[in-house]
Amino acid sequence: NAGVTQTPKFQVxxxxxxxxxxxxxxxxxxxxxxxxxxxxxxxxxxxxxxGAGITDQGEVPNGYNVSRSTTEDFPLRLLSAAPSQTSVYxxxxxxxxxxxxxxxxxxxxPGTRLTVL
Amino acid sequence: QQPVQSPQAVILREGEDAVxxxxxxxxxxxxxxxxxxxxxxxxxxxxxxKGGEQKGxxxxxxxxxxxxxQSSLYLTASQLSYSGTYFCxxxxxxxxxxxxxxxxxxxxxxx
Numbered sequence: 001n002a003g004v005t006q007t008p009k010f011q012v013x014x015x016x017x018x019x020x021x022x023x024x025x026x027x028x029x030x031x032x033x034x035x036x037x038x039x040x041x042x043x044x045x046x047x048x049x050x051g052a053g054i055t056d057q058g059e060v061p062n063g064y065n066v067s068r069s070t071t072e073d074f075p076l077r078l079l080s081a082a083p084s085q086t087s088v089y090x091x092x093x094x095x096x097x098x099x100x101x102x103x104x105x106x107x108x109x110p111g112t113r114l115t116v117l
Numbered sequence: 118q119q120p121v122q123s124p125q126a127v128i129l130r131e132g133e134d135a136v137x138x139x140x141x142x143x144x145x146x147x148x149x150x151x152x153x154x155x156x157x158x159x160x161x162x163x164x165x166x167k168g169g170e171q172k173g174x175x176x177x178x179x180x181x182x183x184x185x186x187q188s189s190l191y192l193t194a195s196q197l198s199y200s201g202t203y204f205c206x207x208x209x210x211x212x213x214x215x216x217x218x219x220x221x222x223x224x225x226x227x228x
């Protein structure tokens with residue numbers, strides 16, 4: 001199993017550009033989530049999904065869109081990048097009959113380091 | 118609302134013990150602990166649930182005081198490999214689907 005994979009590992013964007021951060025997992029996990037990590041702030045939840053076709057907002061959703069058409073993939077879209085979105089982005093997945101992370105560990109991908117100029 | 122972790126940083130020598138605390142002003146259902154080494158992804162350590170259930174690695178010790186909405190992670194007989202940043206994540210209720218993480222505690226273990 002590859003676990004949780006993310007592409008790209010590094011990205012530099014100009015203000016106003018759009019892009020999609022890719023996330024895939026091969027563990028058949030129902031729950032997937034996106035976090036951003038900034039110095040001194042810990043991990044902040046952007047969006048999450050409890051299964052294919054079901055997504056919802058986390059703590060800091062503004063400026064980001066997600067969709068979940070398959071169990072395996074959970075891409076994160078930046079529609080118009082801003083310098084405030086410079087961060088490290090982590091995707092995570094978790095199993096569980098209810099799809100919640102309450103009872104099961106989350107497996108994190110290696111992260112994407114994004115810089116917006 | 119983010120939980121508050123303390124201390125922000127701790128430096129240990131191999132073999133020493135330390136306690137990392139995580140507290141919330143809101144009632145909690147579960148507390149999750151992760152460790153992250155520089156430049157790497159967070160790795161799961163433990164989940165503590167309201168009611169006393171725990172899931173995690175055998176070598177990790179933690180507690181959850183439901184009345185105080187506080188959890189503590191115990192690093193006993195620390196090893197060099199314990200170095201990293203420790204994060205606690207909290208859930209307000211079952212099937213909340215959202216983990217709110219603290220700012221982290223940086224642990225440095227020196228030989």
